[in-house]
Amino acid sequence: MLSDPVLQIRNLSVEFSARKRTIRALRNIDLDIPRGGTVGVVGESGCGKSTLILSIMRLLAPNSKIVSGDIVFEDRSLFELTEREMQSVRGNEISMIFQDPLTSLNPVISVGQQLIDVQYRDSVAKKVKQQRAIDALSQVGIPDAEARLSSFPHQFSGGMRQRIAIAMTMIEEPILLIADEPTTALDATLEVQIIRELKELQKQSRCSILFVSHHLGVVADLCDYVVVMYAGEIVEQGPVRDLFYNVRHPYAQKLLECDPARIVRSAEKKFPTIPGDLPDLGNLPGGCIFSNRCHSAFDKCETHSPRRTEVSTGHSVSCHLY
Amino acid sequence: MLVYVLKRIGLALVIIILAVTLLYLMIHAVPGDPATVMLGPRATPELIAQLHQRMGLDKPLPVQIISFFGRVLSGDLGTDVFQEKPVAGIIISVVPYTLILVGAGIAWSLALGIPLGVFSALRPDSWIDKVAGILSVAFIAMPAFVVGLYALLLFAVTLGWFPVIGGGEGFAGQLHHLVLPAFTVGLGWVGYLARIVRASMLEVLAENHVRHARAHGLPQRVVHYQYVLRIAILPAVTIVGIGIGAMLSGVVFAEIIFARPGLGKLIFVAVQQRNFPLIMGTVLVTTTLFVVATTLSDIVNALLDPRIRERL
Amino acid sequence: MARTHKRLDGLIEIWAHLRREPLGIVGLLIVVLVIGSALLADALILVDPVKLSIRDKFMPPSLAYPLGTDYLGRDIYSRVIAGSRIAMTAALVAVSISAGIGLVLGIASGIGPRWLDYSMLLLFDTLRSFPVVMFALAVVTLIGPSLTTIILIIIVISIPLFGRAVRTQTLTLKNSEFIQSEIAMGASLPRLMGVHILPNVLGPIMILAAMEIPVVIAMEAGLSFLGFGVRPPTPSWGNILNDGFKYIRNSPWPLIFGGAPIILTTLGFTFLGESLRDVLDPRLRKES
Numbered sequence: 077m078l079s080d081p082v083l084q085i086r087n088l089s090v091e092f093s094a095r096k097r098t099i100r101a102l103r104n105i106d107l108d109i110p111r112g113g114t115v116g117v118v119g120e121s122g123c124g125k126s127t128l129i130l131s132i133m134r135l136l137a138p139n140s141k142i143v144s145g146d147i148v149f150e151d152r153s154l155f156e157l158t159e160r161e162m163q164s165v166r167g168n169e170i171s172m173i174f175q176d177p178l179t180s181l182n183p184v185i186s187v188g189q190q191l192i193d194v195q196y197r198d199s200v201a202k203k204v205k206q207q208r209a210i211d212a213l214s215q216v217g218i219p220d221a222e223a224r225l226s227s228f229p230h231q232f233s234g235g236m237r238q239r240i241a242i243a244m245t246m247i248e249e250p251i252l253l254i255a256d257e258p259t260t261a262l263d264a265t266l267e268v269q270i271i272r273e274l275k276e277l278q279k280q281s282r283c284s285i286l287f288v289s290h291h292l293g294v295v296a297d298l299c300d301y302v303v304v305m306y307a308g309e310i311v312e313q314g315p316v317r318d319l320f321y322n323v324r325h326p327y328a329q330k331l332l333e334c335d336p337a338r339i340v341r342s343a344e345k346k347f348p349t350i351p352g353d354l355p356d357l358g359n360l361p362g363g364c365i366f367s368n369r370c371h372s373a374f375d376k377c378e379t380h381s382p383r384r385t386e387v388s389t390g391h392s393v394s395c396h397l398y
Numbered sequence: 399m400l401v402y403v404l405k406r407i408g409l410a411l412v413i414i415i416l417a418v419t420l421l422y423l424m425i426h427a428v429p430g431d432p433a434t435v436m437l438g439p440r441a442t443p444e445l446i447a448q449l450h451q452r453m454g455l456d457k458p459l460p461v462q463i464i465s466f467f468g469r470v471l472s473g474d475l476g477t478d479v480f481q482e483k484p485v486a487g488i489i490i491s492v493v494p495y496t497l498i499l500v501g502a503g504i505a506w507s508l509a510l511g512i513p514l515g516v517f518s519a520l521r522p523d524s525w526i527d528k529v530a531g532i533l534s535v536a537f538i539a540m541p542a543f544v545v546g547l548y549a550l551l552l553f554a555v556t557l558g559w560f561p562v563i564g565g566g567e568g569f570a571g572q573l574h575h576l577v578l579p580a581f582t583v584g585l586g587w588v589g590y591l592a593r594i595v596r597a598s599m600l601e602v603l604a605e606n607h608v609r610h611a612r613a614h615g616l617p618q619r620v621v622h623y624q625y626v627l628r629i630a631i632l633p634a635v636t637i638v639g640i641g642i643g644a645m646l647s648g649v650v651f652a653e654i655i656f657a658r659p660g661l662g663k664l665i666f667v668a669v670q671q672r673n674f675p676l677i678m679g680t681v682l683v684t685t686t687l688f689v690v691a692t693t694l695s696d697i698v699n700a701l702l703d704p705r706i707r708e709r710l
Numbered sequence: 711m712a713r714t715h716k717r718l719d720g721l722i723e724i725w726a727h728l729r730r731e732p733l734g735i736v737g738l739l740i741v742v743l744v745i746g747s748a749l750l751a752d753a754l755i756l757v758d759p760v761k762l763s764i765r766d767k768f769m770p771p772s773l774a775y776p777l778g779t780d781y782l783g784r785d786i787y788s789r790v791i792a793g794s795r796i797a798m799t800a801a802l803v804a805v806s807i808s809a810g811i812g813l814v815l816g817i818a819s820g821i822g823p824r825w826l827d828y829s830m831l832l833l834f835d836t837l838r839s840f841p842v843v844m845f846a847l848a849v850v851t852l853i854g855p856s857l858t859t860i861i862l863i864i865i866v867i868s869i870p871l872f873g874r875a876v877r878t879q880t881l882t883l884k885n886s887e888f889i890q891s892e893i894a895m896g897a898s899l900p901r902l903m904g905v906h907i908l909p910n911v912l913g914p915i916m917i918l919a920a921m922e923i924p925v926v927i928a929m930e931a932g933l934s935f936l937g938f939g940v941r942p943p944t945p946s947w948g949n950i951l952n953d954g955f956k957y958i959r960n961s962p963w964p965l966i967f968g969g970a971p972i973i974l975t976t977l978g979f980t981f982l983g984e985s986l987r988d989v990l991d992p993r994l995r996k997e998s
């Protein structure tokens with residue numbers, strides 16, 4: 077893999093306990109994020125993308141448990157930091173944009189104040205912080221930024237709210253930016269703009285990005301490394317070209333086949349459908365987790381879990397076919 | 399926004415007018431009439447007629463009601479036929495005592511109830527939370543006058559820490575006299591406020607923006623006490639208006655148990671004397687105060703929440 | 711047959727949930743105790759609760775007088791037991807009548823024309839805008855203190871509570887797709903009310919009623935305590951407190967044992983009501 081990763085995830089497994097059941101949401105995740113690189117994570121709904129991200133931020137729900145593994149960020153294990161130390165990582169070294177822009181800003185605090193609050197670590201004058209907020213807002217294309225500092229989130233459209241969230245991360249100048257489906261809730265034209273903002277942001281600050289999306293087209297456009305997740309596991313990962321042109325795993329193949337962006341760049345953002353259902357994470361079958369939906373499954377798939385195999389430099393897949 | 403405020407005030411006025419009319423009608427709907435009731439066994443036809451005339455009861459009912467409102471608007475609540483004094487004056491002289499008591503009751507219940515609710519919400523299902531929850535329900539359910547009597551028995555009569563009767567002289571004296579009555583009228587509201595703040599705090603804590611704020615590294619303190627509490631406190635504001643109204647009625651017991659001057663004591667004595675003008679006046683004033691309190695809290699609530707403020 | 715079965719199943723389910731709520735069990739025990747003593751008052755009392763024996767006045771609790779005696783030497787224990795009957799009568803009669811009236815007004819408001827709905831809401835708001843105790847005192851002055859007066863007052867002030875809850879419930883039901891389609895198919899209003907709306911609002915009404923009983927008990931005791939309720943020497947809990955208050959310096963026992971049943975009963979009904987509400991209708995939790 078590429079040298080000098082910003083973030084290394086090693087053998088991470090996460091469980092949730094819900095109504096006496098144990099939901100094994102993530103299992104044995106290994107992933108590196110190269111410095112200055114952009115890693116895209118794709119997979120259908122419920123495969124554990126948000127869980128992965130929230131484990132990095134250490135913001136998982138209280139009913140969660142890190143079963144095994146470690147996350148190393150800039151040579152520090154995030155799991156060994158105290159809550160206070162973690163706090164100074166969040167919004168400072170690692171910054172995050174959430175899935176739902178409509179509900180991620182505080183409804184009763186003015187946008188300006190929220191942009192100022194994220195700079196609480198800086199001991200500069202309030203005027204300076206305010207100017208930074210204005211600059212960031214104008215940069216993400218909010219017109220009349222100065223006047224709108226006193227506005228409240230509900231006075232902005234969904235797209236604008238997501239841009240305000242991006243402005244927040246711009247102010248923070250993180251080393252790593254995590255974006256959890258930042259465009260899913262927005263319509264297609266906005267999506268293009270938001271992606272442009274992100275690219276711009278990366279060019280300026282040279283931060284690394286972990287980008288989660290339903291949309292393969294967007295991932296192909298923005299990322300240089302792609303991770304395909306299925307039911308809490310990484311089934312295939314590799315450099316973007318390699319993976320798109322030499323896709324190996326049957327699930328990833330299906331995913332690419334039915335991506336609407338490949339056929340027509342349509343405005344419809346429904347996720348491609350693959351026949352069959354995700355396995356029950358509370359009661360996983362033995363063998364390969366995809367075997368029940370796989371068109372090329374054979375005997376071994378039902379009984380043995382596949383190991384991770386490197387098929388070319390940086391491109392690995394977990395499937396008995398390879 | 400202005401429209402909303404005006405509408406809300408309009409509704410309040412309508413309710414006050416309706417309430418007073420209802421009361422007036424009720425008084426006249428009962429068999430016998432106020433004059434007879436007031437005079438009791440002394441009633442002779444001449445005396446009744448005389449009192450009728452003095453109280454304006456000889457006119458037709460609608461005229462009576464309208465002239466009653468006219469007089470009320472000019473600040474005339476009638477004359478107390480027992481003391482030969484204007485009712486308005488008598489009421490005004492005791493209103494401050496009641497307002498101070500209600501204010502003290504609300505103040506201490508806010509001061510304890512809100513932190514209790516926040517504290518519980520931040521430790522959901524801990525044993526402290528459970529105990530606080532049971533206590534809150536108990537405070538709400540227990541009738542305040544029984545609590546007051548027990549407090550009187552324990553702290554004033556048995557232990558002698560607090561005075562048994564009166565309003566007190568001087569600031570320190572008044573404060574000393576205020577402790578037990580304020581405890582009595584406020585206790586239930588400690589429970590209400592704790593419960594409401596806890597529930598709304600938990601609700602807000604589960605909202606997405608809280609995780610967002612934490613993801614941006616905001617300190618726990620800022621997230622809890624600025625980002626969350628600012629929203630979670632809103633329902634408490636509404637409840638305070640209702641609390642003030644309910645306390646106006648709860649003070650009757652506190653004022654009698656602790657022999658304190660005030661509206662409650664006034665109406666208690668008026669009822670014993672069957673002093674109708676005074677009863678009407680007191681009910682009118684307390685009802686108005688009640689409606690004003692709830693209206694104000696509604697308006698304040700709307701002002702505090704930018705989402706509502708915008709929509710209005 | 712099937713119907714009884716269903717009802718039994720329902721009860722068993724409620725019990726299964728209630729068993730896990732210690733506070734609900736405590737509440738249930740207290741409620742059973744109080745209702746039991748109200749029903750069996752005649753058998754439980756030791757002496758006639760209004761019988762005087764001046765020589766034994768202000769006695770502390772003893773074997774002869776388990777809870778002591780008051781200023782006239784009356785047995786407080788017997789008075790407390792007899793008082794439970796008054797309290798429960800007032801509570802049950804007042805709550806069922808106001809729930810009934812509230813039910814009718816609430817349904818009328820929910821399915822009636824707009825103007826009716828508005829006037830009902832205004833009526834509810836107006837009734838609720840009186841400070842309760844002041845209002846009660848005014849009424850007492852007019853028609854004289856008695857148990858009936860108290861019940862009447864409680865009915866009037868509780869109607870908005872039930873009326874509003876039923877109205878909300880009715881409106882939700884009325885706008886449900888299923889009722890709308892029945893209306894479209896020409897179902898008559900009385901049929902809709904009887905068959906669909908009534909059974910659906912009964913649950914919430916029962917819970918509200920359980921929660922309102924403590925309020926009624928407190929009200930009865932409070933007015934009697936002020937001397938405007940049940941006429942002495944009838945042994946109501948409020949009257950025991952009234953006597954105790956007058957002679958607070960002579961003996962604390964009438965106050966202590968007059969207040970205890972009031973606190974116990976209100977707590978009992980409240981704890982039971984709370985648990986029932988959590989079990990039966992989690993949705994209601996937010997409304998109140």
Ligand SMILES: Nc1ncnc2c1ncn2[C@@H]1O[C@H](COP(=O)(O)OP(=O)(O)OP(=O)(O)O)[C@@H](O)[C@H]1O
Nearest residue numbers: 092094099101120121122123124125126127128137
């Ligand atoms: N707090 C929780 N308690 C129990 N189960 C949870 C919890 N959070 C997530 N899960 C479960 O973990 C699995 C992964 O959820 P996650 O939110 O990570 O999926 P996702 O890939 O982000 O989906 P989406 O694309 O819909 O956002 C799901 O099955 C989900 O139901």
Ligand SMILES: [Mg+2]
Nearest residue numbers: 125126127175
């Ligand atoms: Mg997600």
